[in-house]
Amino acid sequence: MKMKLAIAGTGYVGLVTGVCLAEVGHTVICYDIQEEKISLLSEGKSPIYEPGVEDIIKKNMEESRLFFTTDPGEAYKEADCIFIAVGTPESEDGSANMQFVEEAAMTIASHIKPDSTVVIKSTVPVGVNERIEDLIFEHSGHRISVVSNPEFLREGSAIHDSFNGDRIVIGANDQLAGDLVEKIYQPFNIPVVRTDVRSAEMIKYASNAFLATKISFINEVANLCEATGANVADVAKGMGMDKRIGEQFLRAGIGFGGSCFPKDTKALQKLAGDYHYDFKILSAVIDVNSRQKLKLFEKAREFYPEMTGKKAAILGLSFKPNTDDIREAPSIELLNELLLAGAEVEVYDPIAMKNVETIYGNKINYASSAEACLQDKDVAFIVTEWEEIKSIPLESYRTKMTVPNIVDGRNCYSLEEAAASGINYLSIGRQMIKSSQHC
Ligand SMILES: NC(=O)c1ccc[n+]([C@@H]2O[C@H](COP(=O)([O-])OP(=O)(O)OC[C@H]3O[C@@H](n4cnc5c(N)ncnc54)[C@H](O)[C@@H]3O)[C@@H](O)[C@H]2O)c1
Helix, strand or coil, rough: CCCCCEECCCCHHHHHCCCCCCCCCCCCEEEEHHHHHHHHHHHHCCCCCCCHHHCCCHHHHHHHEEEEECCHEEEHCCCCEEEECCCCCCCCCCCECCCCHHHHHHHHHCCCCCEEEEEEECCCCCHHHHHHHHHHHHHHHHCCCCEEECCCCCCCHHHHHCCCCCEEEEECCCCHHHHHHHHHHHHCCCCCCECCCHHHHHHHHHHHHHHHHHHHHHHHHHHHHHHHHHHHHHHHHHHHHCCCCCCCCCCCEEEECCCHHHHHHHHHHHHHHHHHCCEEEEEEHHHHHHHHHHHHHHHCCCCCCCCCCCCEEECCCCCCCCCCCCCCHHHHHHHHHHHHHCCCCEEEECHHHHHHHHHHHHHCCCCCCCCHHCCCEEEEECCCCCCCHHCCCCCHHHHCCCCEEECCCCCCHHHHHHCCCCCCHHHCCCCEEECCCCC
């Protein structure tokens, strides 16, 4: 059954959801309050970097199934179902900020038709869907059902994930509204989990908190490996082959970042506190992550106790490869520490450099390539494992840098190749390699 759908918010989630729903045959109109985003999108250009998204935008626009507007009336008045996919950033007290969801809901209330349904894809704390249902009733006079449909896509593979998700969660207190949302997703042929609204809201937070726990757990193991002489890569491999554990999210590194895990773990901790529940594991996960994010800077002190005047290269800025998203990226924390310590910093990222430039301007230098970034540096930090960065030959570090001191936060090289290449190499959860030439 093809339907008329509207999407509120054309960020990573809203845009990808909109284009994928159009791709399976629905007519989709995407609304955003940002004029620049909508004018770019109306020309078939994506305001975010997400592999494959532009091709699907253009195709569905040409086939007259995908539209963009800044006019809420045009977006909402005929929609059978309206998806809210606006941001829910972290508030100062750690809770999820509901300002954008509430504003979106009030605008929807002014234009929605009485037999429409609202779906919240944004990650919102338990109880918010019900509150938004009341808000829309107060402002529209219509009792519109609000269905929780949390999103699990990953930036960098968002289109693939939308068509190949492990499950679609639909939380509805109104059976018919839940059925409608299930029909919308039928063409995706992905297993559906039907729950009440509150359980669906909790599934999203619990899932992210669990994945974050795996990351903090392996980072703790990595720190212990460094102390004891074990190799965390081998340890993780040996653990991950146990199907009860699984190999994913067991890569030791510099802590989780991005637009979801940091804020969602804190929001769940705040939610637990609001219900007077001390979620002990979650608090430890958050603490371990804060400590891990400083790891690279601390490691560099093994090369230079004082960083003042040292020339540092940062390779990779986005919080993970294949995205331009730098929200809560470990690179930003490292950058701040280095600047505070008086280091001279040059950065490189294949895609995210312009986002960093809008924050740091001329306080740092921007290299034209990964290898150019190494030129005449005292220390290089590998922060994001883009393919281009992972494939830099170790020879380049040795020949281009003043001293080939490398701090690898992503364990991109084996200890054997590092040892053979004449560099000084510090990585995560593994032993240090010191070149006799330089130390
Ligand atoms: N980014 C991810 O990987 C991801 C994955 C799963 C879930 N989520 C969740 O999805 C939600 C959206 O995340 P995102 O990363 O896409 O956010 P984003 O910041 O990229 O996009 C949000 C968009 O909403 C627009 N907006 C704000 N107020 C609006 C309004 N009143 N009406 C219409 N548009 C409005 C903004 O202009 C922006 O374009 C968040 O709750 C997030 O936690 C994100």
